[in-house]
Amino acid sequence: MEPNACEKGRKLIPVAAPSIGQREIELVTQAIKSGWVSSKGEFIELFERDFARFCGSAHGSTTANGTVALHLALLALGIEPGDEVIVPTFTFVGSISPLLYVGARPVFADVDKDHWCIDPASIEKSITPRTRAILVVHLYGHPAEMDRIHDIANKHNVAVIEDAAEAHGALYRKNRVGALSDVAIFSFYGNKVITTGEGGIVLSNNKGIIDRVNFLKNHGMDPARRYWHPAVGYNYRMTNLQAALGLAQLSRIEDLLAKKRQIQSWYQAHLDAKMVTFQIEMPWAKSACWMVSVLPQKIVTPEQRDQLIFDLGRQGIESRPLFYPAHTFPPYVSFAQGTRFPAAESISYRGINLPSGVDLSEEEVRQVCGSLQQILTAY
Numbered sequence: 001m002e003p004n005a006c007e008k009g010r011k012l013i014p015v016a017a018p019s020i021g022q023r024e025i026e027l028v029t030q031a032i033k034s035g036w037v038s039s040k041g042e043f044i045e046l047f048e049r050d051f052a053r054f055c056g057s058a059h060g061s062t063t064a065n066g067t068v069a070l071h072l073a074l075l076a077l078g079i080e081p082g083d084e085v086i087v088p089t090f091t092f093v094g095s096i097s098p099l100l101y102v103g104a105r106p107v108f109a110d111v112d113k114d115h116w117c118i119d120p121a122s123i124e125k126s127i128t129p130r131t132r133a134i135l136v137v138h139l140y141g142h143p144a145e146m147d148r149i150h151d152i153a154n155k156h157n158v159a160v161i162e163d164a165a166e167a168h169g170a171l172y173r174k175n176r177v178g179a180l181s182d183v184a185i186f187s188f189y190g191n192k193v194i195t196t197g198e199g200g201i202v203l204s205n206n207k208g209i210i211d212r213v214n215f216l217k218n219h220g221m222d223p224a225r226r227y228w229h230p231a232v233g234y235n236y237r238m239t240n241l242q243a244a245l246g247l248a249q250l251s252r253i254e255d256l257l258a259k260k261r262q263i264q265s266w267y268q269a270h271l272d273a274k275m276v277t278f279q280i281e282m283p284w285a286k287s288a289c290w291m292v293s294v295l296p297q298k299i300v301t302p303e304q305r306d307q308l309i310f311d312l313g314r315q316g317i318e319s320r321p322l323f324y325p326a327h328t329f330p331p332y333v334s335f336a337q338g339t340r341f342p343a344a345e346s347i348s349y350r351g352i353n354l355p356s357g358v359d360l361s362e363e364e365v366r367q368v369c370g371s372l373q374q375i376l377t378a379y
């Protein structure tokens, strides 16, 4: 794929690769052998219970992926057409599209220039009488500023939703994300902190919300009356095979998080602080370090950034652009009404994700740092 890298006999260093171990193979095999390959089976409830417990939440309901988990969370909160939901523009699009599924209006907010999560001051300015919820995203593993966000939410009597798809195990003031607000969602996509292949979960301390999610994801079927459907529902369930994979991954999550943190610290040790700025971990936060993300000092335009990604690729190093601001995508432009988001735009257009998979060695990180600095110096 990368001729230069191949000529040198180097393997491509991927930006993220899942770590699948013996336990994963054992549990998935056990699930297949049991015959419970679809959305019934013992691993589903075990995974829901153990993941909710890991996050300190009372209840969980698994889903087919993180995007539909958010769709279900919005429905269960009763978000309706025309309702406004405040959301950071700097996020993965899966945080935004479910708002359109329920007919809500995304009201975009800017992000903090240091930790890159939603800026509470920007939330405050975006509140209107139609605001129903604030959707926060713990971006690249770093938790959002929850106390200030809850103060605003309480003052205006609006719900708070955590999109924790990138932040399994992250701490906000000693508490794991995912149980801090009214409802939270996670993703278990292949590149996330733990994976089920595709998959997601809704967590809440409110049993009513999780009962509603269970009802909606199961075709809107009355739990007490088979094939009786009092509402339009969805088929948004996770399979037992996926839950088996998730349960095995969850048993290793502390090790995976420790390795992610070690990789982040290797980058910090081997990159010259004058050449790159990292997403900054705040004193009140412990990031899940999902993706090592940096702003190279010499990069100021998206074109320069794309060139850097290309040049790294020629050396056998995969990297990714940071997410584009969602308000610049065609379906969402009109919701921004011409507003600019200086911090989100600046970070988004300059930044890259570096290889962050848990199987990286320190030698590989050193190699990435060397190549990155050599390329930047030549610019």
Ligand SMILES: *Cc1c(COP(=O)(O)O)cnc(C)c1O
Binding pocket: 065, 066, 067, 068, 091, 092, 093, 094, 095, 137, 163, 165, 166, 186, 187, 188, 189, 198, 199, 200
């Ligand atoms: C991955 C992700 C999602 C969506 O999850 P899928 O499982 O891919 O549907 C939503 N929000 C954020 C912030 C994500 O990173």
